[in-house]
């Protein structure tokens with residue numbers, strides 16, 4: 001048992017390293033993903049909040065002043081970047097539809113762990129670089145930020161990332177039966193963006209939606225971590241977030257393992 | 273159970289009973305209207321690729337699996353290696369049901385599909401092997417030495433550090449073979465390992481495999497459309513036709529049998545016998 005865990009750990013570390021090494025090969029892609037994209041999103045959202053406060057001619061919205069919303073927009077774009085899986089979900093689907101999954105499923109390892117470790121490895125190197133930007137910007141513009149809360153916020157976001165991967169894995173089960181489902185990924189990720197609170201803080205939505213959105217695991221991707229950093233929520237809500245992600249992980253993983261077995265049983269070995 | 277019976281059961285590594293696989297394919301009809309209709313309702317055709325195959329294979333034997341295009345060779349190898357699940361029937365490989373993909377089973381087998389890449393496309397073979405060493409839990413230094421030895425034998429040490437995508441077909445095949453052998457598999461499924469290679473390269477790989485099996489004594493199932501591969505390497509011949517095994521035995525017996533059916537003065541070699549077999553088959557089809 002102990003030995004098999006050591007083996008498991010070592011090979012997954014190797015998968016994470018593979019992701020890091022092979023992604024750093026593509027320097028431009030890495031740079032765009034880590035810096036250009038979140039900076040653009042942040043820029044747009046900050047402009048929007050300026051416009052909202054100016055147009056509504058108010059000092060606070062929902063009890064928070066403009067600076068709080070600017071800080072939220074700044075952090076949210078970077079957390080949403082971490083908490084969304086585009087590249088690896090596309091790759092997983094492609095692996096199935098092209099049949100290159102063959103060389104993975106005849107090896108003593110699982111498709112799930114292989115891609116989870118790569119995803120986490122890749123997100124790790126993008127996060128440590130890209131979080132420098134909001135840290136500097138928040139400091140420079142003196143935006144409301146509780147720096148000591150950043151580590152726990154990042155932990156929740158990464159924990160949520162495992163759930164994101166599980167959902168990608170569920171999508172893959174469908175990919176065995178239907179080809180070309182990348183449009184589904186796009187629709188799904190856009191929906192998650194809203195549910196996570198990337199576009200606006202989830203506590204702005206009216207009841208009963210607010211309570212529902214906050215209880216859904218998606219809040220763990222952006223709203224809870226960023227709300228925690230920008231002092232919109234406290235530790236209690238964070239703990240609720242961890243619990244909600246955990247429950248979803250248990251349920252969806254159980255479902256995924258059943259579906260995966262069924263899908264592989266019908267798989268013809270030549271792609272979908 | 274007495275000791276003798278035990279030895280017998282021990283030595284059988286592959287056993288199948290009525291093993292079958294049917295593929296369903298969607299028939300796409302012509303035209304826009306039919307395509308629209310196809311969104312909601314689809315017609316499927318089914319095709320039996322492997323039909324009630326029963327066979328046993330003993331440990332340490334090299335089996336040459338021969339048959340026409342589409343006869344079901346790749347399908348059989350895919351089932352036995354756990355890549356696809358049979359639609360009916362049963363099989364045991366090393367005592368495991370392959371399609372359950374038990375890690376203990378997967379650690380002891382290897383499948384090489386000559387028409388597909390199995391190493392990582394974007395990284396160099398040495399990096400791929402390092403990854404494989406982790407996956408199969410091999411000692412890293414021993415694995416590195418093994419790679420160098422195998423590369424030496426295959427005369428391809430100079431390309432070990434080149435990205436796989438930049439290698440020629442022959443160089444890539446050699447890299448794939450090293451990858452397939454790295455964890456000392458007890459059973460080796462080789463699906464057309466010499467496809468698309470020039471005569472010298474084919475011979476190289478053939479000789480390499482002959483030496484390798486002599487030394488390590490794995491059980492091998494080999495498919496190839498080059499009868500030299502089969503004649504040189506195989507101890508036994510499995511002839512497959514439209515999903516059915518039609519002959520199991522040695523190559524020599526097969527040639528002898530065929531010759532005895534011919535007129536007195538006619539004598540043919542293995543390649544010719546196979547040619548006649550395939551010709552008859554294509555006429556019937």
Ligand SMILES: Nc1ncnc2c1ncn2[C@@H]1O[C@H](COP(=O)(O)OP(=O)(O)OP(=O)(O)O)[C@@H](O)[C@H]1O
Nearest residue numbers: 268270295296297321340341342343344345346347
């Ligand atoms: N994924 C699939 N979907 C539908 N039919 C398939 C699939 N794979 C194989 N078949 C069919 O099953 C039959 C056997 O195919 P298989 O690949 O096993 O043949 P083979 O003996 O390996 O042929 P070759 O010598 O051309 O490689 C063929 O008629 C083929 O059309």
Ligand SMILES: [Mg+2]
Nearest residue numbers: 345346347463
């Ligand atoms: Mg084939």
